[in-house]
Amino acid sequence: MLETTPPSPVSLSALGDQPRLSEPRHARRARFHQSWYRAVQLGVPGWGKTPMGRPLGSILPVAAAAAGRNFTSPEAKAMFVKRRTLGWGVDPVRMTSHMTSSQALLMNLFGPLADDQGWLLEVLRGVLTRPDLTEVLDVAVEFAPPKRSQYLGDMTRVDVFMKLAAEGGIEGLVLELKYTDRFSSRRLPLSESPRYCDLAESTHLWKSPDHTFTDGSVSQLVRCHALGARTLQVDLGATLPATLLLVHHPLDLGAGPVFDAYRRQLANPKLATRVDLERFLQTALAWAPGIEQARGIRELQLRYLRQEESEALWHEHLAATHPTKRR
Structure with a gap:
């Protein structure tokens, strides 16, 4: 018997204003699902506005944002509060109110994991296929060094930087997390930077640094990976392995080709891995x-992956906005 999605307990109007049709489909669908999650799972009846005053159903109203409803666990909220005390790097408005914020997803995912580093270690062993990892030594979210002049001298920041112990010694892991956002289009003259050139010479990370440093399509991944490698050099006084791990939404079809293009430029392709959010969770x-940790992961799956829960309303939305088109 064919399974059907049960009727939603809310009407389409409860989901609020939705993105323009010109926005990418993955972003539109994710925003719609977050609107559903707000109305149905959180039971928040209203919605907020963009800084420009445009209402969006995927933005929490002021009271709900202030109450921490954008966080799925106490550990996630605590990580956000602690990270704010460390200085610039998190946007408190987007983090607490924008339900499609990748930073909010980062806190929701790593708040519980960083709180139990034995659990985090097993997750990393699994997604990296690295049974030789023995300990998580340090976890820093929205990481950038305090004295940039001692590192790479630019404003690069990575979502998570971890120091790990393995059977072969200490190494670094740079994790970049993508939800609906694209890779940064910011380009820097990396080939003109003595710091980047010195890093390339000392680590032999890239096959052809001149080509890699001028390839704008992979610039963000280059800078993030470089910051991880340089941090190990400065903090530990040695050139040690640094791996780049990209975690992206399974419906983000643009992340994979960019990552693959970067991975081909590495002297050792094993130093870059990507996994979709579904496998990570x-x-x-x-x-x-x-039980509580498992319940928390299932909540993340519902919020970020299980779009079939909002599928009936999504089709109703499409029929209302584009009645002559089949989707």
């Missing part, structure tokens, strides 16, 4: 140390 669920 499945691995976290498989290794969850308790």
